[in-house]
Amino acid sequence: MTILRNPAGIPDATVARLPLYLRALDELAQQGKGVCSSEHLAAAAGVNSAIVRKDLSHLGSYGTRGVGYDVAFLASQIATVVGRTQPWEVVIVGAGHLGSALAAYQGFGARGVKVAAVVDADPRLIGTTVGGHVVRSIDELADVVEQTGVSLAIIATPPASAQGVADALVAAGIRSILNFAPTALRLPDDVDLRQVDVAAELQILGYHAHRRAAASSDAPAGEAVTS
Amino acid sequence: MTILRNPAGIPDATVARLPLYLRALDELAQQGKGVCSSEHLAAAAGVNSAIVRKDLSHLGSYGTRGVGYDVAFLASQIATVVGRTQPWEVVIVGAGHLGSALAAYQGFGARGVKVAAVVDADPRLIGTTVGGHVVRSIDELADVVEQTGVSLAIIATPPASAQGVADALVAAGIRSILNFAPTALRLPDDVDLRQVDVAAELQILGYHAHRRAAASSDAPAGEAVTS
DNA sequence: CGTTGTGAAATAATTCACAGCA
DNA sequence: TGCTGTGAATTATTTCACAACG
Numbered sequence: 001m002t003i004l005r006n007p008a009g010i011p012d013a014t015v016a017r018l019p020l021y022l023r024a025l026d027e028l029a030q031q032g033k034g035v036c037s038s039e040h041l042a043a044a045a046g047v048n049s050a051i052v053r054k055d056l057s058h059l060g061s062y063g064t065r066g067v068g069y070d071v072a073f074l075a076s077q078i079a080t081v082v083g084r085t086q087p088w089e090v091v092i093v094g095a096g097h098l099g100s101a102l103a104a105y106q107g108f109g110a111r112g113v114k115v116a117a118v119v120d121a122d123p124r125l126i127g128t129t130v131g132g133h134v135v136r137s138i139d140e141l142a143d144v145v146e147q148t149g150v151s152l153a154i155i156a157t158p159p160a161s162a163q164g165v166a167d168a169l170v171a172a173g174i175r176s177i178l179n180f181a182p183t184a185l186r187l188p189d190d191v192d193l194r195q196v197d198v199a200a201e202l203q204i205l206g207y208h209a210h211r212r213a214a215a216s217s218d219a220p221a222g223e224a225v226t227s
Numbered sequence: 228m229t230i231l232r233n234p235a236g237i238p239d240a241t242v243a244r245l246p247l248y249l250r251a252l253d254e255l256a257q258q259g260k261g262v263c264s265s266e267h268l269a270a271a272a273g274v275n276s277a278i279v280r281k282d283l284s285h286l287g288s289y290g291t292r293g294v295g296y297d298v299a300f301l302a303s304q305i306a307t308v309v310g311r312t313q314p315w316e317v318v319i320v321g322a323g324h325l326g327s328a329l330a331a332y333q334g335f336g337a338r339g340v341k342v343a344a345v346v347d348a349d350p351r352l353i354g355t356t357v358g359g360h361v362v363r364s365i366d367e368l369a370d371v372v373e374q375t376g377v378s379l380a381i382i383a384t385p386p387a388s389a390q391g392v393a394d395a396l397v398a399a400g401i402r403s404i405l406n407f408a409p410t411a412l413r414l415p416d417d418v419d420l421r422q423v424d425v426a427a428e429l430q431i432l433g434y435h436a437h438r439r440a441a442a443s444s445d446a447p448a449g450e451a452v453t454s
Numbered sequence: 455c456g457t458t459g460t461g462a463a464a465t466a467a468t469t470c471a472c473a474g475c476a
Numbered sequence: 477t478g479c480t481g482t483g484a485a486t487t488a489t490t491t492c493a494c495a496a497c498g
Contacts, residue, residue: 015431015434015435016427016431018430018431018434019424019426019427019430019431020411020424020427022430023409023410023424023426023427024411043411044411045411046411046412046422081434082430082431082433082434082437083433083434083436083437083440084430084433088429088430088432088433088436090429096328097327097328097331097332098328098332100324100328101323101324101325101327101328102425104324105324105325105425107386107409107426108426111409111426111427111429111430112426112430112433113426113429113430151436152429152432152433152436154425154429159334175436175439176432176433176435176436177432178425178428178429178432182250182334182338183250184247184251184270184271184272184273185273190439192432192435192436194428194431194432195273196423196425196428197246197247197250198329198332198405198423199246199250199334199335199338199339199340200243200246200247200250200338201405201421201423202315202317202335202338202340202379202381202405203245203246203249203309203311203315203338203339203340204242204243204245204246204309204421205315205379205403205404205405205419205421206309206310206311206315206339206379206403207242207245207308207309207310208242208403208419209310209315209378209379209402209403209419210309210310212402212417213310
């Protein structure tokens with residue numbers, strides 16, 4: 001029953017925050033801070049300090065009571081846990097606006113991510129260069145995966161192509177996919193999928209903005225909620 | 228005590244899924260489906276059916292037992308709740324690779340989002356056109372916000388500029404921000420912030436990939452993890 | 455019938471609050 | 477003294493399971 005469950009027991013919510021701590025620690029290190037409290041780290045990562053301590057307690061006892069955490073040491077511990085000891089190589093599928101932007105993104109290196117290849121289905125894009133990468137045909141996907149040894153993939157195609165691309169990625173051996181196409185992908189259970197949907201994010205913001213607006217036109221003389 | 232709490236009582240987790248349902252319903256409508264079960268909707272949105280029913284129950288009783296949900300009607304109900312009755316106008320700050328890609332993104336319209344303006348600090352970019360929008364100076368931000376009536380903003384700048392941009396947005400009256408810069412923003416409590424961090428998403432995938440790899444070199448007679 | 459809507463149970467995540475330690 | 481690490485309490489979310497109902 002519990003075979004597929006989180007076997008080393010780091011909660012998902014914690015795992016999702018580890019990259020934020022890593023980023024914050026890198027910043028603190030660059031500022032010359034050798035040690036930081038959970039309060040510092042919390043501020044730098046944008047969460048509260050209780051959650052930082054609880055999260056870190058899942059990794060081990062790396063702090064010193066009365067002092068705080070050694071910035072460099074804690075960073076290396078988290079890097080080990082998330083497997084950032086060497087860069088993760090990623091293939092970007094889709095060389096349109098978004099795919100190109102990601103291929104050209106300068107921020108990946110410092111975060112342990114290396115773009116290994118860019119592929120697309122459009123013959124007009126194949127052979128062009130985006131972010132220093134020559135775009136290869138999506139038909140070569142299996143070769144590309146084998147040659148470069150990538151283990152992560154980003155889908156940056158129109159939604160209509162996304163499922164086909166995902167199937168091809170899985171067939172090529174990829175088991176971790178970050179999908180920017182706004183569509184639900186059907187994938188085997190052993191493939192790990194994360195989704196980024198910009199329009200959805202904006203709608204969530206819209207919901208709250210909407211409520212704020214409704215609330216402020218609320219106080220003035222109670223009018224029955226119609227419908 | 229409970230003044231700041233979710234006053235209409237739709238849980239955050241539910242709000243975050245409403246845009247997915249909306250997208251799924253639009254697709255189903257386009258396929259000519261007039262009615263769908265929670266099972267259908269769950270498949271199209273990529274969640275399970277119990278959660279769909281629970282989520283929708285927070286909005287009201289819009290289904291018919293034994294039949295399902297009227298696709299068009301349910302879509303209009305959700306659209307009303309998230310305030311998608313008219314398009315949300317958004318200003319994009321940063322006309323680099325990512326900002327341009329977002330400005331050119333064709334998928335916003337159907338999701339109720341309209342890019343109203345693009346601004347940047349770089350004089351070389353001001354006056355150029357991205358995605359049909361003439362890039363204006365960030366110094367005109369207050370004017371732009373006033374003229375266009377935007378209420379949502381996207382930050383697509385380098386991390387070092389993000390806090391300054393956020394402050395300027397807040398000063399201009401913006402209360403909903405989607406931040407793509409990998410940095411924690413310090414903002415007043417009444418400003419709603421969502422964060423997209425691509426490198427962090429990849430690290431989360433990396434964590435699981437890492438564990439998978441460790442687990443599979445686990446069963447075969449324990450050999451130390453080489454390199 | 456088949457499917458919704460929902461209480462109740464189970465699970466997960468956050469927050470509290472403080473003992474324990476450098 | 478000051479800050480970590482952590483049980484316990486709280487709150488949030490998911491899942492179950494089934495009565496209600498068109």
